[in-house]
Amino acid sequence: MRYRSLYIHSIKNKFSKFLDLIYPPLCFNCKQKLTEKSILCEKCKNKxxxxxxNICFICKKKSTYNGICEDCKRKFPFDGFVSIFKFNPVMQSMIHNFKYKEYQKIGKYLSSFLAKRLEQSKFIYTIDFVVPVPLHKVKRRERGFNQALIISRNLSKILQIDLLKDFVKRKKFTATQTNLSRAERKQNVAGAFCVKNKENVHGQNFLLVDDVFTTGSTISSITQELKNNGADKVFCATLARA
Ligand SMILES: [Zn+2]
Ligand SMILES: [Zn+2]
Incomplete structure (x- = not known):
């Protein structure tokens, strides 16, 4: 069986090399031909x-402990936060413009950076479970997949921490956050989540994962729900920060 899967793997490899010859891989951002095995050309990589x-990932001001400063720690319920990229136009197109298959590659590429940064944090070795921020059914139907789940899968694999898929559920449909004020956003998602297996929460430490951090109202609401059910520590990680 193992030989057979190795054989299939080698055929797949040869086939993908063959495809690369006819259709050389293109940069996901500018569509230029790529010379090395990557998903971005050098120019876009530099963007x-x-x-x-070394500064707070949320307010970008003070020095931090676990990624957030004392002021932000008072404002948000989570115990630490790690992000990796500024949400600039390249990041925006990487995160929002792709279909499932392409996003799997993008997610793998970007998650590897996030995993490296998480490995440097003090808290990562205390984490019991990686939990993706859920996408509402309606939105998942529109988009076809949950980016946070793809990022979580990659982190779980690289960091060797168990993934809890479908662990947190959205209770009610929260309208899109884009045009709401900070206070309205908070109101919009307060109590919008529930935990599926409450008995698995007590005393555990979680890493909540999402693609972009904007106001933090969604991850705050989930963190609160986990803590209400006895979670010990909740840390958050996102690919980008708006
Ligand atoms: Zn490029
Ligand atoms: Zn801060």
């Missing part, structure tokens, strides 16, 4: 804007 890891 990825890394967030400074």
């Amino acid at each position: 990825l804007n890394f967030l400074d890891e």
Whole structure:
């Protein structure tokens, strides 16, 4: 069986090399031919804007402990936060413009950066479970997949931490957040989530994962729900920060 899967794997490899010859891989952002095995050309790679890891990932001001400063720690219920990229136009197109198959590659590529940064954090070795922020059914139907789940799968694999899929559920449909004020956003998602297996929460530490951090109202609401059910620590990680 193992030989057979190795054989299939090698055929797949040869086939994908053959495809690369006819259709050389293109940069996901500018569509130029790629010379090395990547998903971005050098020029676009240089446009990825890394967030400074020595200042608060939320307010971008003070020095931090677990990624957030004392002020932000008072404002948000989670115990730490790690992000990796500024949400600039390249990041926006990488995160929002792709279909499932393409996003799997993008997600793998971008998650590897996030995993590296998480490995440097003090808290990562205390995490019991990786949990993706759920997408509402209606939105999943529109988009076809949940980006947060793809990122979570990659992190779970690289960091060797168990993934809890469908662990947090959305209770009611929350209208799109885009045009709401900060207060309205908070109201919009408060109490919008529930935990499926409450008995698995008590005393555990979680890493909540999403694609972009904007106001933090969604991850705050989920963090609160986990803590109400006895979670010990909840940390958050996103690919980008708006
Ligand atoms: Zn490019
Ligand atoms: Zn701060």
